Amino acid sequence: MKYVEHLLILTKHFIEGIPTETSVAALSDLLCCSERHVKTIVQYLHNHQVISWETQRGRGKKPKLTLHLNEDEVLLNETKKRIKAEQYQDAFVLMHRMSLPGKEKFRKWFSSSLGLLHKNEDNQSLDILRYPFYETDLTMDPLYITSRHDAHMVQQVFDRLVEYDTKTEQLLPSIAHHWESNDGKHWTFYLNKGILFHHGRELTSRDVQKTFDRLIKKKTFLINIKKITTLNDRVIIFELEEVDYLFPRSLSSMKASIIPFELLLADGEKFSNFPVGSGPYRLTQHNENMVRLEVNRYYFATRPWLDRIDIIKAPEEWEHKTDHPFLLNQPNEKWRQVKVIEEGATYITFNCNKDGPMRNKEFRNKICEMLNPENICNERSENEFVSISLLSQLSLTTQKKQIGRSKPLQYDGPILRIAAQQIRTGANHAKAAEDLAEQLKNIGIPSQVSLINSREIMSNSNLSTFDLFVGGIALGSDLLLSAVNALQSPHLTIYPCLDEKMKDFITRKMIEIRRSQEETFRWQTYYEMEEFLKSERAIFFLTHRSHSVYELTDSPYVNIKLNHHGRIDYRKVWKKYTFSN
Missing domain, CATH: 1.10.10.10 (Winged helix-like DNA-binding domain superfamily/Winged helix DNA-binding domain)
Known part of the structure; x- marks a missing residue:
C-alpha cells in the first residue's frame, strides 16, 4: 500500500x-x-x-x-504483502516494529504458509517444501565448503563419482557405474552416459579430470594422486603414489563433486554463489530473501519426489519459534522428538611445532590434567556432551576419567596465544576458547584469544604465532574415511601442529590403513592413532553436539529425518497415500 x-x-x-x-x-x-x-x-x-x-x-x-x-494491523497487512511478494527481509523488518501480540499473530499466519505444500503453479502440480532458516553465508563451490550447511547444499546440487550409503556402509554407483583396480594403485572408473549439467552440457571424463586437477593443486585430501588419464569420454584412470584401497571412498566426499569447469573459469565468484552441477536439484534463486532449489527434471538417476524447496532467510531467533514440519520446539504431545548426534567434536590442539612451552610434553600434560571439558563449550545447552574422541559412540561407551584439580603452576613464560576457529560471522569457537583462557588463568597461566577464519587458520604465520587452537570438525557420512582424513588434513589444526616424531607415527599408520582391505583392522589402527595423540597430549577433546527436531507421529511424509549433520536430505522425502474411511 x-x-x-x-x-x-x-x-x-x-x-x-x-x-x-x-x-x-x-x-x-x-x-x-x-x-x-x-x-x-x-x-x-x-x-x-x-x-x-x-x-x-x-x-x-x-x-x-x-x-x-491499529498500528499492529497496519504492519501485519504490509508484512503479508511482502511475504506474498517473496520480499522476506522487508517483511521481517516490519515485523520487528510490531508489539509482542502483533508478532505472535504474524508468526501464526506465517506458519500456515510453511511446511510441505501441494500447489498448482504455471499449470504444474508441485510438491513444495518451504521453511525458514537463518543466514549461513553459503559457499557452494565444493572445493571451498567449510560448514555442514555448505555440504548439505552441495549434496543436493552436485553429483560425485560414487555415493557412500551410511546404512549399508557400502559404496554405491553415481556418475561412475563401475570401478576396478588390480593393485590398489591404478583405479579405472567407467562413467554413465547421458548425464547433463544443469545448463545442458553433457558431463564427460574431461570434467572429472579438471575437477580433480583442481583438488590436487589445492593440496586437499587427494594428494596421493600421481596422474590422471582420460581414455575417452566415459573412462578415466587414476594412478596413485601409494597403494590405497580406501581411494574410491574418498571420491564420495562433497569436495569431490564434479563441476563444469568452463563456468568456474568464466566467473569463480558467481559459481560459488550460484553453482551449476548435475545433481537432483538446480539452484534457481539465491539472494537476501531465499535459497530456492527446483528439481532437475532431466536427472539421470532417481528423480526426487519434492519439486521445489524454498529456504527462507529469517532472523535466527524467528527460526526457532516457527511451526513447520522440521520444528525445533514441541507444540504438543502429537509431535515426537527426533534427535541425532553430529559425528565429530570440538577439541583443543597444542602447537608442538612452535618454539615455546608447548614443545614440553610435561607442560602439556599439566595443562590437560587441570582442564575440565564440561566447562569448555560453545553453547550452554543439553545439545553438547563431553567427548573423548571424534566418534560419539566411543565417547558414550567409554568410562570418563575424573578431572583432576591442579594447584597454580609456577609459570613465568610468555602469554599463550589461543586461536579460536571462526567458520563464519556468528559461528565460531570463541566461547570455548574464552573458557579455556579462564581455566588457564586459574592455574596462573596468562593467555589471550584471537578469532581466526577457518580458511586461514593453518597459514604459516598462524602456525608460528599461536600456541593452542580451539576448533572442531563435523565428520562426513563415511565415518572412518572422514576421521582418518581429519587426522592428516593440512587444513585442520591437528596434523600441522604435531612435531616430526608424531607426524611420522601418524603417516606410518595411515599407510597401514590404506593398504589394508579389512575394515576391522582399519578401525583398530585409527583408534591407535587417536590414543597416541591423546597420550602425547597433542589433542584434548571437548564436546560432541546433537540436533533435535519434532515431527508428527501420524505424518504421511516419509524420510523427514535428520542426518548426522542435523539436516534433512530433500532427495529422500516422499508422501504415502492415505486411504480415507
Whole structure:
C-alpha cells in the first residue's frame, strides 16, 4: 500500500474506531507534507477503506477522521504483502516494529504458509517444501565448503563419482557405474552416459579430470594422486603414489563433486554463489530473501519426489519459534522428538611445532590434567556432551576419567596465544576458547584469544604465532574415511601442529590403513592413532553436539529425518497415500 508510513503516523495520534475531528492543515503538520499532498493521501487511504474521512457542512465544522486499523494491523497487512511478494527481509523488518501480540499473530499466519505444500503453479502440480532458516553465508563451490550447511547444499546440487550409503556402509554407483583396480594403485572408473549439467552440457571424463586437477593443486585430501588419464569420454584412470584401497571412498566426499569447469573459469565468484552441477536439484534463486532449489527434471538417476524447496532467510531467533514440519520446539504431545548426534567434536590442539612451552610434553600434560571439558563449550545447552574422541559412540561407551584439580603452576613464560576457529560471522569457537583462557588463568597461566577464519587458520604465520587452537570438525557420512582424513588434513589444526616424531607415527599408520582391505583392522589402527595423540597430549577433546527436531507421529511424509549433520536430505522425502474411511 502507498502511504503506509503516513498511515502508521496516524495510528500514533488517532484511536482506532473513534471518529476524531481534525483538519487538512493539522494533518499537514503531522505528516510533514503540503496540504495538497495531504488531500491525496487521505483520499487514497479512504478509498482503500483503512480510514474514513468525513467532511461536515457548516461554518467552523472540521472533518472527522476514523481509523479502521491499529498500528499492529497496519504492519501485519504490509508484512503479508511482502511475504506474498517473496520480499522476506522487508517483511521481517516490519515485523520487528510490531508489539509482542502483533508478532505472535504474524508468526501464526506465517506458519500456515510453511511446511510441505501441494500447489498448482504455471499449470504444474508441485510438491513444495518451504521453511525458514537463518543466514549461513553459503559457499557452494565444493572445493571451498567449510560448514555442514555448505555440504548439505552441495549434496543436493552436485553429483560425485560414487555415493557412500551410511546404512549399508557400502559404496554405491553415481556418475561412475563401475570401478576396478588390480593393485590398489591404478583405479579405472567407467562413467554413465547421458548425464547433463544443469545448463545442458553433457558431463564427460574431461570434467572429472579438471575437477580433480583442481583438488590436487589445492593440496586437499587427494594428494596421493600421481596422474590422471582420460581414455575417452566415459573412462578415466587414476594412478596413485601409494597403494590405497580406501581411494574410491574418498571420491564420495562433497569436495569431490564434479563441476563444469568452463563456468568456474568464466566467473569463480558467481559459481560459488550460484553453482551449476548435475545433481537432483538446480539452484534457481539465491539472494537476501531465499535459497530456492527446483528439481532437475532431466536427472539421470532417481528423480526426487519434492519439486521445489524454498529456504527462507529469517532472523535466527524467528527460526526457532516457527511451526513447520522440521520444528525445533514441541507444540504438543502429537509431535515426537527426533534427535541425532553430529559425528565429530570440538577439541583443543597444542602447537608442538612452535618454539615455546608447548614443545614440553610435561607442560602439556599439566595443562590437560587441570582442564575440565564440561566447562569448555560453545553453547550452554543439553545439545553438547563431553567427548573423548571424534566418534560419539566411543565417547558414550567409554568410562570418563575424573578431572583432576591442579594447584597454580609456577609459570613465568610468555602469554599463550589461543586461536579460536571462526567458520563464519556468528559461528565460531570463541566461547570455548574464552573458557579455556579462564581455566588457564586459574592455574596462573596468562593467555589471550584471537578469532581466526577457518580458511586461514593453518597459514604459516598462524602456525608460528599461536600456541593452542580451539576448533572442531563435523565428520562426513563415511565415518572412518572422514576421521582418518581429519587426522592428516593440512587444513585442520591437528596434523600441522604435531612435531616430526608424531607426524611420522601418524603417516606410518595411515599407510597401514590404506593398504589394508579389512575394515576391522582399519578401525583398530585409527583408534591407535587417536590414543597416541591423546597420550602425547597433542589433542584434548571437548564436546560432541546433537540436533533435535519434532515431527508428527501420524505424518504421511516419509524420510523427514535428520542426518548426522542435523539436516534433512530433500532427495529422500516422499508422501504415502492415505486411504480415507
